[in-house]
Amino acid sequence: MNSCLHEPRGYELGDEILARLKGAFSLGRGEFVALDVARRGDFFGVLVATIISQNTNENNTLKAFASLEERVGVECEKIRKAGLSELAEAIRPAGLQEQKAKAIKQVASLLYEKYGCDIGKLLSRGVEEVIRELKQIEGIGDKTIDVLLANYGYPVLPIDTHVRRVSVRLGLARPGSYRAMQKSLHGFFREEARLDAHLYLIKLGRTLCRAKNPLCDECPLSDLCCYYRTSRAPHS
Ligand code: SF4
Structure with a gap:
C-alpha cells in the first residue's frame, strides 16, 4: 500500500474527484x-x-x-x-x-x-x-x-472497507484509526458533498479500484492517484 498523501488538503481536489466520479458512474436503485x-x-x-x-x-x-x-x-x-x-x-x-x-x-x-x-x-x-x-x-x-x-444530513463521511482502501490509494488519507482517516477526508470534501463522496468512493471501490488488481487504466482518477503515480504509471 502506498503512503503518498496529497498536501495541503483542500476542497478543490475533492470537488474534482467527485465531479469525475459522477461523470463516470451512476448510482442505481438497490446499489445502496x-x-x-x-x-x-x-x-x-x-x-x-x-x-x-x-x-x-x-x-x-x-x-x-x-x-x-x-x-x-x-x-x-x-x-x-x-x-x-x-x-x-x-x-x-x-x-x-x-x-x-x-x-x-x-x-x-x-x-x-x-x-x-x-x-x-x-x-x-x-x-x-x-x-x-x-x-x-x-x-x-x-x-x-x-x-x-x-x-x-449530518456532514460526516462514513468509512467502510472500500472508502478506506480507495482513499489511501488516492492519497486522501493515510491508513490509521477511523476518526483520523475521517478527519483527513473531511479536509478534501465539503460538508454538503460528504455523503456523495462516501457513495461514489464505494462505487469506485466495487468496480475499478478493487482490492486485488485494480483496473487503473480504466479509472477516471488515475492522473490524481498516488498509488497509480508511484507504482503503476510508466516511468520516463
Ligand atoms: S488509479 Fe487505480 S488505484 Fe488509483 S483510484 Fe483508480 S483504480 Fe484505484
Missing part, C-alpha cells in the same frame, strides 16, 4: 440499500439496513432487509416485540444473523425506552449524542453510526 431506505425518510430502517449490511454485499443485504420487512416489519415496536430467533431467521441471507439480530433488537429496545421509539428524537440531539448512545450497543460501530448520521 441504506440510501434507498433513507429516501423514504425511514431512519430506523437506515440503521437496521446498515447493521444487516455488515460483512456482506448489497445483494444479500437487500434480500435480508426485504425478508425482515415481510416477516416482522422494520419498525421499532415490531422488532422490540419480536423474538431473537425470529429476527435472526428473517435476516439469515445476510449472514452473522444471531449477532446482527441481537444488535437490531437492542437498538429497538434503547429507542423504545429512551425516545418512545422515535429515532428522530435521538437524531435531533446532534452527532456526539447519537454516537454516545449507539456505541453502547455491541455490534454497532463508527461506520454504522456514521451511515445513519450522513443519511440524516
Whole structure:
C-alpha cells in the first residue's frame, strides 16, 4: 500500500474527484440499500439496513432487509416485540444473523425506552449524542453510526472497507484509526458533498479500484492517484 498523501488538503481536489466520479458512474436503485431506505425518510430502517449490511454485499443485504420487512416489519415496536430467533431467521441471507439480530433488537429496545421509539428524537440531539448512545450497543460501530448520521444530513463521511482502501490509494488519507482517516477526508470534501463522496468512493471501490488488481487504466482518477503515480504509471 502506498503512503503518498496529497498536501495541503483542500476542497478543490475533492470537488474534482467527485465531479469525475459522477461523470463516470451512476448510482442505481438497490446499489445502496441504506440510501434507498433513507429516501423514504425511514431512519430506523437506515440503521437496521446498515447493521444487516455488515460483512456482506448489497445483494444479500437487500434480500435480508426485504425478508425482515415481510416477516416482522422494520419498525421499532415490531422488532422490540419480536423474538431473537425470529429476527435472526428473517435476516439469515445476510449472514452473522444471531449477532446482527441481537444488535437490531437492542437498538429497538434503547429507542423504545429512551425516545418512545422515535429515532428522530435521538437524531435531533446532534452527532456526539447519537454516537454516545449507539456505541453502547455491541455490534454497532463508527461506520454504522456514521451511515445513519450522513443519511440524516449530518456532514460526516462514513468509512467502510472500500472508502478506506480507495482513499489511501488516492492519497486522501493515510491508513490509521477511523476518526483520523475521517478527519483527513473531511479536509478534501465539503460538508454538503460528504455523503456523495462516501457513495461514489464505494462505487469506485466495487468496480475499478478493487482490492486485488485494480483496473487503473480504466479509472477516471488515475492522473490524481498516488498509488497509480508511484507504482503503476510508466516511468520516463
Ligand atoms: S488509479 Fe487505480 S488505484 Fe488509483 S483510484 Fe483508480 S483504480 Fe484505484
